[in-house]
Amino acid sequence: MSAPTSASIFAPPSIEGKPTIESWSPPPATQANVDFADLHTIDLALMDSPDPAVVEELVRIVKIAIKEDGFLYVVNYGVSLDQLHRQFAIAQHLHRNISQEDQDRLLWDPESGVYSGYKRPYGWKREKLALDGIKHFNFYRPEFADINRTPTCIHPFFDEITGFCEYMTNSVNRRLLTLLSRVLELPDDYLWDNAQSKGGPTGEGYFRHALFQPLAEETKALSKGLRMHGHCDFGMLTLLFSVPVSSLQIWGTDEKWRYVKYSPGSLVVNLGETLEIISGGHFKATRHRVFEPPEDQRTFERLSIVIFESSVGDLRMEPASASPLIQREGYVNYQGCFKEFKKLRDAGMAVPTNRQWRESQIAGGREVTDVINNQVGKDRIEIDGKLFTKREFLGVTVILPV
Ligand SMILES: O=C(O)CCC(=O)C(=O)O
Numbered sequence: 001m002s003a004p005t006s007a008s009i010f011a012p013p014s015i016e017g018k019p020t021i022e023s024w025s026p027p028p029a030t031q032a033n034v035d036f037a038d039l040h041t042i043d044l045a046l047m048d049s050p051d052p053a054v055v056e057e058l059v060r061i062v063k064i065a066i067k068e069d070g071f072l073y074v075v076n077y078g079v080s081l082d083q084l085h086r087q088f089a090i091a092q093h094l095h096r097n098i099s100q101e102d103q104d105r106l107l108w109d110p111e112s113g114v115y116s117g118y119k120r121p122y123g124w125k126r127e128k129l130a131l132d133g134i135k136h137f138n139f140y141r142p143e144f145a146d147i148n149r150t151p152t153c154i155h156p157f158f159d160e161i162t163g164f165c166e167y168m169t170n171s172v173n174r175r176l177l178t179l180l181s182r183v184l185e186l187p188d189d190y191l192w193d194n195a196q197s198k199g200g201p202t203g204e205g206y207f208r209h210a211l212f213q214p215l216a217e218e219t220k221a222l223s224k225g226l227r228m229h230g231h232c233d234f235g236m237l238t239l240l241f242s243v244p245v246s247s248l249q250i251w252g253t254d255e256k257w258r259y260v261k262y263s264p265g266s267l268v269v270n271l272g273e274t275l276e277i278i279s280g281g282h283f284k285a286t287r288h289r290v291f292e293p294p295e296d297q298r299t300f301e302r303l304s305i306v307i308f309e310s311s312v313g314d315l316r317m318e319p320a321s322a323s324p325l326i327q328r329e330g331y332v333n334y335q336g337c338f339k340e341f342k343k344l345r346d347a348g349m350a351v352p353t354n355r356q357w358r359e360s361q362i363a364g365g366r367e368v369t370d371v372i373n374n375q376v377g378k379d380r381i382e383i384d385g386k387l388f389t390k391r392e393f394l395g396v397t398v399i400l401p402v
């Protein structure tokens, strides 16, 4: 195995001499009797085991997890619970202290195809739409390159944000890509070298500080409890950090939504569409959504920090035909993006580049409060008594469960 370029333990910048900020207190986990999704857990430290059998077993579990669920928990990835909670405290500090001036100055514009900057709790466009109660700050490469593009209140902690994203991208993400390359029976650095975007703490991807305010009655009346539509992430790996407020749900093979359970300190990893396509459909870009939590958590704020690892923008996604796994077992043509891109390729048409693909979806985002488009006959269709969203982006049909 070629060793990852960075250490496998996070060493954050010092907090000495910095202003004191309020710590983050995780709200209590739900006591409700919930049928949680049953996800696999992998111990990333086992990659360093001197026993090849241990490492082989790790790859075997990764293979099962990504085929069955497309989501997995990762433990022992080199960030302690205290270090992680410090990142949540910084995100909390940002949302509690961002000035009105910074909110206006750094206001995002998703129609540009990127989420860079500040999202107000009023929808997924630059203009103010109906209240959705979700605030973000999104750090892309330009934000990391110029501190003036970030809220002033977090400037003293900017080195910690940057260090954390660099560690997660260059060490944790890279090690995970090594495991996935091994599942494809390709060289360890295959996915890192050929698909991962580089050049900043999150490459062409981004880091998100998200705050979900408790769902307001007026929003719920429009969205029926939905906070983010069912979707697949479009890039490489999404690195979510498990949070106590149960709102993230994944769509199971039995066509049911299930909450992802809180596992303190764990990383929750899901696979994006680039990986589904590169793997010839062997890896699953899992459909997920954000929904209101069980009753006992409905008054809690939900803080969520997420790193979206991105694929190289100019690349047109294709299956890795050199993969012995794909050569032996062929494609797995059962769902979404891989199937739709294959249709285009089989018809001799160019598939979108990764940048075109992600930017068209960001620019065309729909509101959960949009009662006009969220109807059968508009964006929605019924299949076997179940509701789905059906939309088209760049000639690619996207069908997602509601
Ligand atoms: O906040 C979460 O748990 C997930 C959000 C999500 O799926 C996304 O932003 O793509």
Ligand SMILES: [Fe+2]
Pocket: 231, 232, 233, 238, 288
């Ligand atoms: Fe997502």
